Amino acid sequence: MALEDICCFKDKPAQQLFPFPALETDYHNLELERLKTSQTNWGDPQHIFIPPFPQATPFISRRTSRFRPPNHALTVQRPFPLSHGTTTLGFIFQGGVIAAADTRASAGGLVACPAVHKITPIHSHLVVTSSGSGADCMLWERILIREIRLYELRHKRRLSIRASAKLLSFMLHPFKGTDVCVALTLCGWEKEGGIIYVCSDGARLQGDIISVGSGSPYAYGVLDGGLSWGLSKEEAISLAREAVFRATHRDAYSGNNVDLFHIDAQVQQVKQCKYVRAQRLCD
Numbered sequence: 557m558a559l560e561d562i563c564c565f566k567d568k569p570a571q572q573l574f575p576f577p578a579l580e581t582d583y584h585n586l587e588l589e590r591l592k593t594s595q596t597n598w599g600d601p602q603h604i605f606i607p608p609f610p611q612a613t614p615f616i617s618r619r620t621s622r623f624r625p626p627n628h629a630l631t632v633q634r635p636f637p638l639s640h641g642t643t644t645l646g647f648i649f650q651g652g653v654i655a656a657a658d659t660r661a662s663a664g665g666l667v668a669c670p671a672v673h674k675i676t677p678i679h680s681h682l683v684v685t686s687s688g689s690g691a692d693c694m695l696w697e698r699i700l701i702r703e704i705r706l707y708e709l710r711h712k713r714r715l716s717i718r719a720s721a722k723l724l725s726f727m728l729h730p731f732k733g734t735d736v737c738v739a740l741t742l743c744g745w746e747k748e749g750g751i752i753y754v755c756s757d758g759a760r761l762q763g764d765i766i767s768v769g770s771g772s773p774y775a776y777g778v779l780d781g782g783l784s785w786g787l788s789k790e791e792a793i794s795l796a797r798e799a800v801f802r803a804t805h806r807d808a809y810s811g812n813n814v815d816l817f818h819i820d821a822q823v824q825q826v827k828q829c830k831y832v833r834a835q836r837l838c839d
Contacts, residue, residue, distance in 0.1 A: 564732050572654060617796055641809020643771030643800050644674055645686035646741050647779060648749035648764045649787045652821035655743040656796035657685050658771070658804060659813040670812040679704055682717060682744035687769040688737040688756065696738050701722055718752035721760055729758030738770050771803030771810040778802050791815045 644657040657674035659733060660667060676684050676697050684700070686693035707715045715723070721742050728738060738756040753761040753768060766785060767775040779801040788794065797814050804811045 559809050570825055585699050597659060636790060637667065641807060642687040642769035643775055643803040643807060643810040644769050645767040645775050645779065645796060646685060646743040646751045647783055648751060649792045650785050650787045651792060653743050653745050653749045653751065653819040654792050654796045655683050655817040656800050656812045657815050658800050659815060660811040661690055662809045673815065675815045675817050681746060682720065682742060683819065685741045685743065687739045692736050692738045693740065696740065699727065716747060717744045717752065720755050723750035724754045725758045725760045728754065728756050732757040741766055741768055745820065749821065771807035773801040774803040774806045794820050
């Protein structure tokens with residue numbers, strides 16, 4: 557039967573599989589109870605009970621490997637390598653926080669989609685720019701939104717930007733060394749602006765200006781030359797758009813349009829994220 561094949565029971569005498577005397581049922585029950593409460597069984601995920609059969613341990617080890625930390629998980633190789641590319645940035649000025657990104661999704665030399673949203677509102681005071689694998693970024697953004705909402709429901713207060721970044725870092729750290737490719741920049745304003753970069757190995761970096769992606773060196777060149785604390789809202793939006801625009805001239809994986817989010821600093825608790833999106837880079 558199929559179950560016999562999976563459990564490696566096929567073509568083995570019953571005496572080898574069940575080496576218990578027929579009348580020693582009390583001993584058998586005691587052995588089961590001992591194994592259920594044994595500390596050696598705590599390491600198995602979901603507290604899986606290992607029956608006292610000779611072939612059970614290797615069977616459980618094979619079947620539960622996918623629930624173990626990623627270092628023990630099997631990696632599915634892609635049929636061909638994919639090159640990721642993007643340009644995202646965020647910076648702080650006297651009027652709040654600006655987050656900007658291009659809208660091109662690339663798969664190697666292919667422009668997979670020209671109108672991807674790489675900036676996602678996470679909360680009323682917080683947006684996230686994403687770079688890396690599109691599927692991984694979408695998944696972890698949804699996970700972060702869920703965890704922030706659950707925290708707010710449980711504790712009746714909003715999770716801060718730093719705490720959100722720390723939470724995301726702790727969740728991503730177990731995937732260090734795997735094929736998970738996520739680079740998220742949290743941009744928000746509470747009592748002061750906050751921009752924190754979190755990548756898929758759990759690293760966190762905080763600064764007043766952060767640009768991520770294959771076009772980030774070119775964006776940094778524009779931002780370093782024109783960014784100052786006293787910029788007006790219009791000047792800050794123009795600078796962010798210019799930085800992304802110039803990056804697309806040198807980076808083949810960035811292009812199409814630019815999304816711009818402005819998180820206002822006029823009030824201590826921002827009610828909504830004001831944004832300007834889908835401005836054409838060629839204008």
